[in-house]
Amino acid sequence: MAAYWRDAQRRLCSLVLAGARQRAICAAGNLAEALQVGCGTRWHSNKPEHTVYSGPTASSPRRVTLRTLREKYRRGQPISMVTAYDYPSAVHVDEAGIDMLLVGDSVAMVVHGHDTTLPVTMDEMLTHCKAVARGARRAFLVGDMPFGSVEISPEHAVRSAIRMMKEGSMDAVKIEGGFSSRAKSVRAVVEAGIAVMGHVGLTPQSISVLGGFRPAAQSASEALRVVKEAKALEAAGCFSLVLECVPALVAAAVTREVDIPTIGIGAGGHTSGQVLVYHDLLGMMQHPHHAKVTPKFCKQYGAVGSAIQEALGAYHQEVVAGAFPSEAFSPYGIAADEAEQLLRELERQGLQSAAEAVEERMRVARAAAEAAEQ
Ligand SMILES: Nc1nc(=O)c2c([nH]1)NC[C@@H]1CN(c3ccc(C(=O)N[C@@H](CCC(=O)O)C(=O)O)cc3)CN21
Ligand SMILES: CC(C)C(=O)C(=O)O
Numbered sequence: 001m002a003a004y005w006r007d008a009q010r011r012l013c014s015l016v017l018a019g020a021r022q023r024a025i026c027a028a029g030n031l032a033e034a035l036q037v038g039c040g041t042r043w044h045s046n047k048p049e050h051t052v053y054s055g056p057t058a059s060s061p062r063r064v065t066l067r068t069l070r071e072k073y074r075r076g077q078p079i080s081m082v083t084a085y086d087y088p089s090a091v092h093v094d095e096a097g098i099d100m101l102l103v104g105d106s107v108a109m110v111v112h113g114h115d116t117t118l119p120v121t122m123d124e125m126l127t128h129c130k131a132v133a134r135g136a137r138r139a140f141l142v143g144d145m146p147f148g149s150v151e152i153s154p155e156h157a158v159r160s161a162i163r164m165m166k167e168g169s170m171d172a173v174k175i176e177g178g179f180s181s182r183a184k185s186v187r188a189v190v191e192a193g194i195a196v197m198g199h200v201g202l203t204p205q206s207i208s209v210l211g212g213f214r215p216a217a218q219s220a221s222e223a224l225r226v227v228k229e230a231k232a233l234e235a236a237g238c239f240s241l242v243l244e245c246v247p248a249l250v251a252a253a254v255t256r257e258v259d260i261p262t263i264g265i266g267a268g269g270h271t272s273g274q275v276l277v278y279h280d281l282l283g284m285m286q287h288p289h290h291a292k293v294t295p296k297f298c299k300q301y302g303a304v305g306s307a308i309q310e311a312l313g314a315y316h317q318e319v320v321a322g323a324f325p326s327e328a329f330s331p332y333g334i335a336a337d338e339a340e341q342l343l344r345e346l347e348r349q350g351l352q353s354a355a356e357a358v359e360e361r362m363r364v365a366r367a368a369a370e371a372a373e374q
Contacts, residue, residue, distance in 0.1 A: 046141075046171050064099050064140040066172075066195060066239055072099070073261040079273030081142075081263050082281065085111050085128045089278050090135030100263070101139040102174065102275060103129045105146045105205070110279045117204045122149045122160055129168030142197050143170035147205040150175055154188035161189045161196075172196065174242065176203045178229025183236040190237035198233035200226050200254075201267065202245035213295070215266070217246040223253070230254045230262075242275060243267040245297070266297035284308070336362075 072079055081100035084090045085107045093101050107128055108120035129143045143164040150157035161173045172195035175186055186196050201216040217223040227250070230241055240261045243251045248268020255262040255271050264271035276298055279285060283300035318324035334342075339362055346355035 081275035087135040090132040133169035157185035198238040199242040
């Protein structure tokens with residue numbers, strides 16, 4: 001079987017191969033294996049490794065695929081992940097060499113200014129995903145399924161996940177929660193051919209029942225539940241898991257127990273990788289709302305917020321003082337004969353104020369030219 005596929009890979013476009021492989025393995029009823037074992041081709045991302053129709057690729061950097069991630073995981077190399085919500089943030093994350101990019105539902109808080117992640121809609125998420133997909137050429141793209149897009153039934157989850165792939169151009173989706181009903185939906189989405197990242201520990205979409213963004217797995221029984229949920233999500237076919245706000249010890253236990261990469265946030269250093277929110281790690285949190293929600297586990301690798309504030313303040317001061325724009329930032333000139341003609345025409349039509357302004361500017365320009373000649 002393996003030899004057959006290796007041979008087929010040489011002859012077939014990898015997109016065709018991806019479909020064929022997936023169908024073959026699904027037919028064999030070996031879904032968990034299908035998700036976790038890389039056998040020499042890319043078949044979980046939304047584009048084949050060697051694109052045929054999607055334009056120039058010669059200068060495109062090699063994209064991160066599920067296979068790349070699996071190889072990193074096997075070698076024990078940490079996986080990096082950061083959120084991004086629009087074209088510029090996606091370009092920044094991509095250029096930094098970050099492995100995975102999450103279009104997180106945290107967009108509701110850090111971009112839309114809500115107090116929780118609950119209000120963001122599927123349509124809003126898709127708008128952000130589309131923008132990110134235009135900016136990221138290399139990173140593996142994960143679209144977060146927002147609150148209300150998966151809960152009703154496995155069919156509901158599949159419909160929403162398909163939109164995330166078709167309209168949002170994501171490589172995979174992330175589904176929050178570890179209850180058995182959620183694991184069923186995860187399995188249904190995986191069976192639809194969509195790679196799923198699970199998310200256990202603190203699940204912000206459950207804030208209504210949690211009562212706040214509190215660390216999870218603080219008791220033995222809660223911690224055990226997180227381990228069990230992680231295992232159930234692995235069995236349901238998740239290719240990776242986010243572990244949010246759990247003690248490092250619990251994250252280490254989950255990471256050792258499952259055979260898929262765990263990506264921690266506020267979960268200590270013993271996971272397979274780390275994820276942080278873009279605005280948090282850049283220190284972009286000058287806004288009082290942001291300052292309030294920046295979690296204490298977040299290290300700030302920049303002070304972008306104060307840089308933005310300083311720049312805006314400086315601009316405002318220069319506009320107020322009439323210092324901006326100087327000559328250097330007034331690039332558009334008009335030929336002297338055109339200006340003369342304009343002046344005559346303005347005078348002829350009785351537009352006296354405009355004519356005076358033109359005359360004044362022409363005088364200044366002539367004086368400057370004469371001064372430059374001397
Ligand atoms: N900007 C931002 N960064 C995030 O990491 C993030 C979001 N937003 N929104 C979605 C979730 C929510 N997250 C959070 C938010 C706050 C805490 C936090 O500070 N928790 C406090 C307890 C607060 C309480 O008791 O209500 C703590 O001490 O851990 C943790 C995770 C992580 N995610
Ligand atoms: C905090 C991360 C993991 C997330 O789910 C988000 O940004 O929405």
